[in-house]
Amino acid sequence: MKKRRYYGLLLVLLCFPFVLWGCNEPNLDSEIVKQAKQTLKLPETTITDLDLVTELNINGKMVKVAWETSDLAVINSEGQIFRSETDCTVTLTATLTYQKASDYATFEVTVLSLTAQEVLDLAKDSLQIPVSTTVDLDLIDSITIQNQIVSVTWESNDEAIVTKQGKVQRSYEEDQEVTLIANLSFQGEILSVTFEVTVLAYTPFELMEEVLEELAFPTVLTENLVLPGEFPYGITATWASSDETVLTKEGILLSNQAGKTVSLTVTLSLRGVQMERTFYFSVKTAAHLLLNRLQDFNESNMTNLVKTQDYVGLTEGATQGEYLSEEFAVTNVKSLVGSWSAETGSNRTVELLIRVKVDGVWSDFLSYSVWGLGLQNKGQSVASGNNVAKMSYDELIINNNKYGSFVQYKIILRRSSPDVETPKLRLVAMALEIAGYSYPVDASALPDTVDYNVPQLNQNIVPEIGNSICSPTSVTMLLKYKGYSFSDKDIYEHRYIAGLAKDYGHNIFGNWVYNVAVMGAMGEIGYVKRMYSLDELRWHLANVGPVAASVKGNMEGLYTTNGHLIVIRGYKYIGGNLYFIVNDPNLKNVYYEYKASTIQSVWRNIAYVIE
Structure with missing residues (x-):
């Protein structure tokens, strides 16, 4: 009997701690939350964002904290504040939770209004002006600070460089310094902020790229090109042709090159910097204009003539020489006008003669008469002996409503004696009138004026x-x-x-x-x-x-x-x-x-x- 009582008492003693612990666990959680609540502090007034913690460490126990605000427009749930013209009081409620225990803490926080100086200081800090620029500046006329509007006016110490509207004028030669002043105005107070800005000069690459953007040529060549050697800003240019027998580096399109392809490369130079651009062309010689330039004259077709770098002239001692052109195939030619470029005088002359083939029959060579500068040059209107064509004033006209299929010219150079300077021939042209002919030209890239x-x-x-x-x-x-x-x-x-x-x-x-x-x-x-x-x-x-x-x-x-x-x-x-x-x-x-x-x-x- 005593032994049973002993065992029963022992069992009760062994179970007592577990019962005690199990009964006191909720009280321990609440105590942790209580301690966390006591440590949670917020200022009664503020002008800066609040640190709204989301966890508190209480003796190694992590208590979660969630926040609610009575006015998100003044303090949001992350603690960010928004100041205004007046003081604003907000109720912040913290919910603290640990395990199954929770509690609430309430704080009244007044967000103090911004002073005019603070608004201006914040506006100043928000202004962003680069220390150097190549583009126009965005000089704003107002800044919003915590729903407060600060007016901004600008001054420039040199409006030829940067205007007070922010328009930038870059130099073509050197960087330029300018001082900009922002005058911030709020509630009658003014704060001036100074910025030193360097306006960077155009680089040689930029200037040459600008020139190249304006440099346009037709992709199909029918006439000579104008190839400038100089451009604005002091840029110089050199040109190179991929085939001088088609298109020279001076832009001269040689005759009878239809169907050929050729390229021109321009090298621009400025202040020791170079840039290249290559243009590609196909050649479509205009059917209505036959041009023989100096490069086109075939020396094997010359009699008593010599071709120099500048002209075709008489050989030494000769008083007369002749050039006979190839026979040019043409289509539906009704009439033509021949012309020439040659230095002549009263004692040195040229004579251009042209013939046409119609239905397989050549006309006579019809002459524009002997011509020399300073002479009383006499044109003549004559017909071919076989009535194929006629010379009428300045036009060679094909008779009988028919059309020419080939043309050929002959030009004769003369001088009065061997010691007289030679005539200097540089070009012969034939302008053709062609029945039913059109010649489309791409005018899309032409300037407006x-x-x-x-x-x-x-x-x-x-x-x-x-x-x-x-x-x-x-x-x-x-x-x-x-x-x-x-x-x-x-x-x-x-x-x-x-x-x-x-x-x-x-x-x-x-x-x-x-x-x-x-x-x-x-x-x-x-x-x-x-x-x-x-x-x-x-x-x-x-x-x-x-x-x-x-x-x-x-x-x-x-x-x-x-x-x-x-x-x-x-x-x-x-x-x-x-x-x-x-x-x-x-x-x-x-x-x-x-x-x-x-x-x-x-x-x-x-x-x-x-x-």
Whole structure:
């Protein structure tokens, strides 16, 4: 009996600690939460973000803390504050949880209003201006700080570099320093902030890239290219051709190269830096213009002639020499105008003769007569002995409504004696009128405005012959554009040129061929060209230069003409409409802008070219 009581008492004693522990566990969790609550502190007032902890370590026990706010617009649940013009009080509630125990802690926190100075300081800290720039600056006119708007005005110590609106003007040569001042204004208080900014100069690469972006050529070549040696900003250029027998490094497109491909490489140089760009072309020789330039003259077809680097001339001791061209295959040619560029004089001359083949039969060689600068050159209108074609003033016309299939020219150089300087031939051209022919030109890359400063001359101020000298007046304007002056020859410079260009055989001043021969006799490259569209004319104006154009008809009611020459010096668009800029020698003021529709109507598609 005593032994049972002993065992029972022992069992009770052994179980007592477990019972005691099991009964006190919730009280221990609550005690941990209570201790955590006691350690949780927040300021009564603040001007900075609050540290709202999410866990508290109580003797190795991690108590979780979750926060709620009575006004998210003032203090959010992460403790970020948003100050305003007035003090704002917010109730923050913390929920503390450990195991199964939890409790709440409530805090009243007042977010103090921002002072004007604090707003300005914060606005100052938010301003970001780069220490150097190559682009316009974003100079803002206001800054929002905690829902408060700060006004900003700017000053620049040099608006030629950076304006107070932030517009940057970079130098092409050197970096530039500028001082910008931001004046921050809030509630009547002002804070000025100074920034030192370096505006970086354009680099040589940037400048050369800009030039290259503007440098455009047609991908299909039909005429010579203008290859500048100098560009803005002091950039120089050298050119190289992949095939000088097709296209020279000077941009000269050689004859009879249709179907060929060629490339040009330009090397730009600026301040020791170089950049290259290569342009690729295919060649489509214009069917309506046959040009033989110096490079095209075949020495095996010369008699008593020699080809130098600058011209074709008579051999030493020879007083006459001849060049016979190849036979050029053509299609549906109704008429043609031959012309030449050669330095001549009263004792050294050239004579161009042309023949055509029609239905397998060649015409005679029909001559433009012997021509020399300063002679009374006499053109003649004659027919071929077999009536295949005829020379009519300046045009070779195929008879009987038929068409030519081949053309060939012969040019004869003469001088009065071996000791006289040789004539110097540089070019022969044939401008073809082709039935049913069109010649599309890609005008999409042409500039919107082209205008050459061609000197202006009125033909009608010249006594007696003024109403007849539109052609030599136009030639005079082109020559003066090239830098010539004839004021030492005559008070009326165009009267002097008229005497040189006159066709004394027909007693006219308007022989197209003789007029361009004057330009060639002075060392220029000049020839007659037929064009087939206003786009082709615009392309020539943009890429070669001004021309003298033959017109016939009503000139916008100003006058009507049966035949007249004007200088077309450029073109422009006004209100989306195309106008051609003209020096019209028949107008008192000379300068005029004709509608494109007028030029389309009156132009005879013939032009005097001076390169």
